Amino acid sequence: MTMIGNVVGSIGGLIMLICHIIVIVKMFQNGQTGLGILAIVLTFCCGIGFLFTLIYGWVKAGEWNIQPVMLVFTVGVILNIAGGVMAPPDIEAIKKALGQ
Numbered sequence: 001m002t003m004i005g006n007v008v009g010s011i012g013g014l015i016m017l018i019c020h021i022i023v024i025v026k027m028f029q030n031g032q033t034g035l036g037i038l039a040i041v042l043t044f045c046c047g048i049g050f051l052f053t054l055i056y057g058w059v060k061a062g063e064w065n066i067q068p069v070m071l072v073f074t075v076g077v078i079l080n081i082a083g084g085v086m087a088p089p090d091i092e093a094i095k096k097a098l099g100q
Contacts, residue, residue, distance in 0.1 A: 001086055001087070002086070002087040003087075004086060005083045005087025006083065006087050008079055008083035009079070009083020010083065011083075012075075012076045012083055014076075015075065015076030015079065015080075016076040019053075019072055020039075020043070020050050022066070022069050023057040023069065023073070024036050024040065024053060026057075026060075027039065030064060035056065039052050039056075053073075054070075054073055054074070057069070057070050057073065058070050
């Protein structure tokens with residue numbers, strides 16, 4: 001079950017990454033340069049850039065005509081979460097690797 005969870009989570013993560021990039025490109029194309037830069041910074045600094053682009057992308061989906069992209073993005077998020085539930089991280093192994 002762990003292997004399947006890892007595969008499902010990885011596929012979801014890849015889908016999320018591609019859609020995240022598409023939404024950021026749409027931000028720049030529609031004159032939202034500041035928000036595009038914010039999304040990039042939030043992704044690299046905090047890891048919440050994906051959540052920001054998911055929410056903002058749905059807000060602007062009708063205006064920017066990206067409903068199919070946002071549907072695929074949402075499916076990717078669901079797959080990523082399902083993969084994490086199916087194959088949760090081994091906390092004891094992580095602690096041992098960090099030497100605690």
